[in-house]
Amino acid sequence: MVLTWLTTVNLELSFQSVIWGFGDIIDYSKQYLSPNFSEFLKYVKLMGQTLAIALWGTVLSLIVSLILSPLAAKNISPHPIIYQIVRELLNFLRAIPDLVLALIFVSALGLGPLPGLLALGLHTSGFLGKFFAESMERVKPGIYEALKATGASFFQIAMFAAWPSILQEVAGYTLYIFDRNVRVATILGLVGAGGIGLELSATFGFFRYDQASALILIIMITIIVIDYLSIWLRKRIS
Amino acid sequence: MSLIQISQVSKQYENGFRALHPTTLTINSGEFTVILGPSGAGKSTLLRLLNGLETPSSGQILIANRQLTLENQRRLRAEIGMIFQEFNLVSRLNVMTNILIGRLYHRAWWESLFYLFPKKDYDLAHWALARVDLTEKAWNRASKLSGGQQQRVAIARALVQQPSVILADEPVASLDPITAEEIMKLLLEICKNDGVTVLASLHQVGLAFQFADRIIGINRGQVVFDGTAEQLWIEQDKLQTIYRREDGSLDESFNMEVALAQ
Amino acid sequence: MRALTWKWHWPSRNGSLPLSFIILLLTILLMLGSTASLVEVDLVRIFKSTGKLLGFAQQLITIPEWSYLPTLGTKMLETLEIAFLCTTLSLILSLPLGLLAARNSSPHLIVYHISRNLLSLMRALPEIVWALVFVSAVGLGPLPGVMALTFVTTGFMAKIFAESIEVVNSKAIESVAATGSNWLQLVTFAILPEAFPDLISTFFYIIDHNVRAATIIGLVGAGGIGYELVMSLRLFNYSRLMLIMLSIYLIVTILDRLSDQFRKRVI
Numbered sequence: 001m002v003l004t005w006l007t008t009v010n011l012e013l014s015f016q017s018v019i020w021g022f023g024d025i026i027d028y029s030k031q032y033l034s035p036n037f038s039e040f041l042k043y044v045k046l047m048g049q050t051l052a053i054a055l056w057g058t059v060l061s062l063i064v065s066l067i068l069s070p071l072a073a074k075n076i077s078p079h080p081i082i083y084q085i086v087r088e089l090l091n092f093l094r095a096i097p098d099l100v101l102a103l104i105f106v107s108a109l110g111l112g113p114l115p116g117l118l119a120l121g122l123h124t125s126g127f128l129g130k131f132f133a134e135s136m137e138r139v140k141p142g143i144y145e146a147l148k149a150t151g152a153s154f155f156q157i158a159m160f161a162a163w164p165s166i167l168q169e170v171a172g173y174t175l176y177i178f179d180r181n182v183r184v185a186t187i188l189g190l191v192g193a194g195g196i197g198l199e200l201s202a203t204f205g206f207f208r209y210d211q212a213s214a215l216i217l218i219i220m221i222t223i224i225v226i227d228y229l230s231i232w233l234r235k236r237i238s
Numbered sequence: 239m240s241l242i243q244i245s246q247v248s249k250q251y252e253n254g255f256r257a258l259h260p261t262t263l264t265i266n267s268g269e270f271t272v273i274l275g276p277s278g279a280g281k282s283t284l285l286r287l288l289n290g291l292e293t294p295s296s297g298q299i300l301i302a303n304r305q306l307t308l309e310n311q312r313r314l315r316a317e318i319g320m321i322f323q324e325f326n327l328v329s330r331l332n333v334m335t336n337i338l339i340g341r342l343y344h345r346a347w348w349e350s351l352f353y354l355f356p357k358k359d360y361d362l363a364h365w366a367l368a369r370v371d372l373t374e375k376a377w378n379r380a381s382k383l384s385g386g387q388q389q390r391v392a393i394a395r396a397l398v399q400q401p402s403v404i405l406a407d408e409p410v411a412s413l414d415p416i417t418a419e420e421i422m423k424l425l426l427e428i429c430k431n432d433g434v435t436v437l438a439s440l441h442q443v444g445l446a447f448q449f450a451d452r453i454i455g456i457n458r459g460q461v462v463f464d465g466t467a468e469q470l471w472i473e474q475d476k477l478q479t480i481y482r483r484e485d486g487s488l489d490e491s492f493n494m495e496v497a498l499a500q
Numbered sequence: 501m502r503a504l505t506w507k508w509h510w511p512s513r514n515g516s517l518p519l520s521f522i523i524l525l526l527t528i529l530l531m532l533g534s535t536a537s538l539v540e541v542d543l544v545r546i547f548k549s550t551g552k553l554l555g556f557a558q559q560l561i562t563i564p565e566w567s568y569l570p571t572l573g574t575k576m577l578e579t580l581e582i583a584f585l586c587t588t589l590s591l592i593l594s595l596p597l598g599l600l601a602a603r604n605s606s607p608h609l610i611v612y613h614i615s616r617n618l619l620s621l622m623r624a625l626p627e628i629v630w631a632l633v634f635v636s637a638v639g640l641g642p643l644p645g646v647m648a649l650t651f652v653t654t655g656f657m658a659k660i661f662a663e664s665i666e667v668v669n670s671k672a673i674e675s676v677a678a679t680g681s682n683w684l685q686l687v688t689f690a691i692l693p694e695a696f697p698d699l700i701s702t703f704f705y706i707i708d709h710n711v712r713a714a715t716i717i718g719l720v721g722a723g724g725i726g727y728e729l730v731m732s733l734r735l736f737n738y739s740r741l742m743l744i745m746l747s748i749y750l751i752v753t754i755l756d757r758l759s760d761q762f763r764k765r766v767i
């Protein structure tokens with residue numbers, strides 16, 4: 001409690017302004033009440049691009065983590081040093097926020113959705129790689145030993161023992177990451193990396209709250225629909 | 239003719255525990271040998287040393303006159319079948335794929351990438367399936383089978399390796415007595431008809447008497463008896479040394495099992 | 501009869517790949533193929549940019565601007581404070597909301613539905629979008645950031661909270677209910693204690709998430725280190741940029757490790 005109060009003071013937050021300005025806030029919110037859909041088709045196309053970025057990013061991170069995670073699972077990794085290196089690499093990918101990655105890629109590749117999907121893909125392969133590796137570590141050790149005892153190689157153990165044993169978790173985690181990527185893809189545009197975000201920040205820049213409201217509605221509805229879809233899919237998997 | 243030679247092999251685990259004291263043994267080809275001992279005696283340790291799942295702390299292991307090293311480890315493993323107490327099948331794959339896993343050593347990485355196997359591997363697998371009498375279950379998921387059936391799949395997986403020896407680590411410990419006897423009979427048959435040497439660890443005296451050509455009794459990491467079932471039958475006091483604990487009392491599994499044997 | 505004429509085939513009943521697998525693969529390939537132009541996938545462009553990326557990495561290896569450290573420290577502290585404050589605030593807010601949004605502890609079915617939908621609306625938008633809205637409402641600074649983060653986090657936390665309440669052993673609830681206690685007593689004595697371990701691991705997940713979010717909301721001017729990051733990137737101030745990225749990396753890694761440790765101990 002004390003800590004909370006201290007941080008509040010330190011940040012110089014004044015919630016009074018929130019409360020006193022309540023009337024203003026209501027006035028401000030009213031501007032959102034009449035969404036302007038005059039450019040609906042353009043918005044839908046941008047939303048489509050956003051979804052495509054999320055899809056490509058997810059597939060990219062799936063491919064990267066398919067290669068990396070068997071190396072990052074302690075009990076099947078071919079060598080402790082390889083295990084350590086790949087683990088660190090995955091930690092590194094997770095540690096750089098995807099918006100920052102996107103900023104970097106935009107400055108190297110130029111504007112557009114391509115740097116966005118690369119940033120999404122790399123950042124989330126840090127997550128997927130870690131999740132998959134941890135699932136592999138939870139597989140009954142006897143199964144790996146049984147394959148080892150037939151003379152199977154590391155790669156064959158990964159293909160025939162590790163992946164089939166964690167298939168369900170792979171599907172679940174991938175869906176979760178896709179879900180997350182859709183959300184993030186909506187804001188990649190803020191740094192010029194494609195999707196609906198650029199349009200959104202532009203409308204705020206021009207104080208066009210009616211257009212912002214329409215965009216927010218479209219984003220909200222899409223995300224909620226995707227949410228329900230992935231819940232439905234997840235139920236079908238298990 | 240000797241198939242496996244173990245000389246002065248010992249095993250001390252990383253935590254300092256001595257699971258196997260220096261041991262010298264020779265396993266003859268074509269024989270059904272049972273390693274008998276109470277829980278924690280070091281049976282699994284001994285078997286796992288033979289195909290390199292554990293590395294010995296000292297001593298030397300020769301398989302068909304070749305030393306087990308890091309370089310030829312995979313090749314020697316491919317010649318040695320192994321069966322586990324917990325079957326250790328990949329539950330999500332079907333029976334056929336589980337059996338074909340026994341052929342992986344002979345498959346290139348790109349064949350494994352696409353899950354492809356050549357026709358001669360399928361022929362072997364079908365033969366092995368018939369051998370363990372599971373032909374009609376070939377396309378079932380491994381997890382849908384009963385315990386006894388799963389162990390038979392594991393035996394088929396070992397058979398397609400065309401091994402010279404099968405190591406069986408307590409192959410029947412998680413099965414009911416009737417299924418256990420069936421599995422032991424199958425292993426004996428494979429030993430006698432197909433000429434595969436079988437080295438099985440057991441903790442039930444009864445099954446050992448019933449099936450073994452030779453019994454190696456081990457207790458607290460030391461070989462305390464080595465001879466035929468008849469010899470052990472006559473020297474009942476030897477039987478007690480196998481099951482004697484540090485403080486001189488007998489392992490609780492002992493009395494019950496002798497009663498079962500008689 | 502079947503694919504036996506080939507040298508190789510697959511270990512399935514008819515020797516081909518399972519139909520469901522083929523359909524899944526084709527669907528994904530089709531979706532990727534049809535959206536390739538939309539996302540402007542261009543391998544040549546990626547390849548050409550590797551030089552630039554390497555150049556960027558090279559420029560990052562400069563002498564860091566040590567005099568910038570104090571500013572960086574305050575900004576980083578601000579970032580952590582925002583994350584901490586939001587986590588606490590939303591923890592406080594999500595307790596009552598979660599109780600209302602769990603089927604077995606909600607006082608009425610209508611209340612349950614309303615709060616569930618409200619929560620999913622709060623969660624639906626990324627923090628940055630809310631931050632944009634709040635920035636244009638209350639101006640630049642940490643306040644809109646705190647508001648945006650709290651908003652989204654409450655939606656998340658209350659939902660997870662509600663779900664863990666729903667899986668609480670109903671026996672425990674029944675046995676307390678059998679003593680004839682009222683709703684509030686039921687909640688404090690039967691439901692909260694049972695859901696507690698879940699709450700702790702949720703808390704760590706959320707704090708981790710919030711620190712990450714707090715580092716980037718600065719991009720739209722809502723406080724924290726993000727603003728500094730964008731500015732130094734725009735101004736090609738690599739000696740600052742390196743320090744900022746390093747500090748973000750450090751903080752996130754430390755948090756990652758901590759929450760791993762905690763999850764292990766709780767589970």
Ligand SMILES: Nc1ncnc2c1ncn2[C@@H]1O[C@H](COP(=O)(O)OP(=O)(O)OP(=O)(O)O)[C@@H](O)[C@H]1O
Pocket residue numbers: 251252253255256257275276277278279280281282283284441
């Ligand atoms: N990885 C290990 N690290 C340390 N000690 C171990 C390890 N594996 C086994 N041991 C110990 O070595 C001893 C022998 O173990 P082993 O598994 O060989 O016994 P066992 O005869 O197979 O017993 P069981 O019938 O219970 O399978 C036991 O006391 C065990 O606790």
Ligand SMILES: [Mg+2]
Pocket residue numbers: 281282283407408
């Ligand atoms: Mg054992």
